[in-house]
Amino acid sequence: MAKRFFEDFRVGDRFAGGSILVSEETIIAFAREFDPQPFHLDPEAARTSLFGELVASGWHTAAMTMRLFATSEIGIVNGIIGGGVEQLSWPKPVRPGDRLTVRSEIVETRPSRSRPDRGMLKVRVDTLNQDGEIVQTFVGNLVAMRREPA
Amino acid sequence: MAKRFFEDFRVGDRFAGGSILVSEETIIAFAREFDPQPFHLDPEAARTSLFGELVASGWHTAAMTMRLFATSEIGIVNGIIGGGVEQLSWPKPVRPGDRLTVRSEIVETRPSRSRPDRGMLKVRVDTLNQDGEIVQTFVGNLVAMRREPA
Numbered sequence: 001m002a003k004r005f006f007e008d009f010r011v012g013d014r015f016a017g018g019s020i021l022v023s024e025e026t027i028i029a030f031a032r033e034f035d036p037q038p039f040h041l042d043p044e045a046a047r048t049s050l051f052g053e054l055v056a057s058g059w060h061t062a063a064m065t066m067r068l069f070a071t072s073e074i075g076i077v078n079g080i081i082g083g084g085v086e087q088l089s090w091p092k093p094v095r096p097g098d099r100l101t102v103r104s105e106i107v108e109t110r111p112s113r114s115r116p117d118r119g120m121l122k123v124r125v126d127t128l129n130q131d132g133e134i135v136q137t138f139v140g141n142l143v144a145m146r147r148e149p150a
Numbered sequence: 151m152a153k154r155f156f157e158d159f160r161v162g163d164r165f166a167g168g169s170i171l172v173s174e175e176t177i178i179a180f181a182r183e184f185d186p187q188p189f190h191l192d193p194e195a196a197r198t199s200l201f202g203e204l205v206a207s208g209w210h211t212a213a214m215t216m217r218l219f220a221t222s223e224i225g226i227v228n229g230i231i232g233g234g235v236e237q238l239s240w241p242k243p244v245r246p247g248d249r250l251t252v253r254s255e256i257v258e259t260r261p262s263r264s265r266p267d268r269g270m271l272k273v274r275v276d277t278l279n280q281d282g283e284i285v286q287t288f289v290g291n292l293v294a295m296r297r298e299p300a
Contacts, residue, residue, distance in 0.1 A: 034214065034216050035213075036217070039229060050293065059212055062209055062212060063210075063213060070185055079199065080187065083240060083241075084237065084238055088234055088238055089233060143200065
């Protein structure tokens with residue numbers, strides 16, 4: 001995959017990627033380690049929760065999204081290095097059997113004022129299930145090195 | 151641990167929790183599954199990256215933070231259910247040997263307009279290393295059921 005520098009990105013660029021099939025086993029394994037709550041751990045206990053069924057931790061969805069995004073065709077030369085994200089939300093729960101894909105798009109490119117060797121890319125990253133419903137969305141701020149320092 | 155309803159929370163409430171010692175092994179294991187980039191996978195390759203050393207994926211820090219937050223004394227009756235977070239950022243990298251703790255504080259309480267049986271809690275969640283440096287911060291929006299519907 002060709003590696004891209006800051007100058008190679010344009011607003012509107014999109015990047016193809018793969019998919020992940022979510023299983024009950026991986027939902028429970030993630031929850032045991034990072035989010036041990038009944039509605040992420042136990043299908044029976046989840047029935048009486050606000051969700052009514054076993055659902056993935058939002059942070060599990062975020063982690064799976066990172067896998068799909070990091071292995072997509074975005075190909076930033078220095079890798080995907082983000083200082084933070086804005087407005088991360090989980091509009092719909094992720095359930096066993098869901099197949100997730102990621103849709104990412106450059107929404108802003110901005111040379112760094114303080115660091116002439118790099119720029120910032122703002123990227124909207126939406127995670128969709130097999131029905132095309134958005135299960136997670138955020139806008140991330142990424143660092144990208146310049147081919148030619150400003 | 152006593153379970154708390156929406157009415158039991160006040161702005162300024164803080165919740166004690168435990169700590170997690172971060173190891174090279176857990177950083178690499180998380181990265182293999184969710185963020186397979188050289189600076190999260192391989193100490194040698196990380197030396198020539200922008201970080202200059204092996205660092206944890208920001209999403210790993212987020213997941214560890216959720217473990218510390220979910221197992222803290224916040225004790226919301228319906229569990230920790232969040233629709234999203236605002237301004238998630240990673241001001242400092244997390245490295246092998248770091249010991250992480252979480253400092254959480256209620257910054258706003260708001261009855262739901264549309265759902266008289268619940269309210270929203272806005273919580274600032276800071277993750278600190280052993281030197282007291284903030285390695286991650288966000289403000290999350292949580293649902294809490296009311297003891298008495300409005």
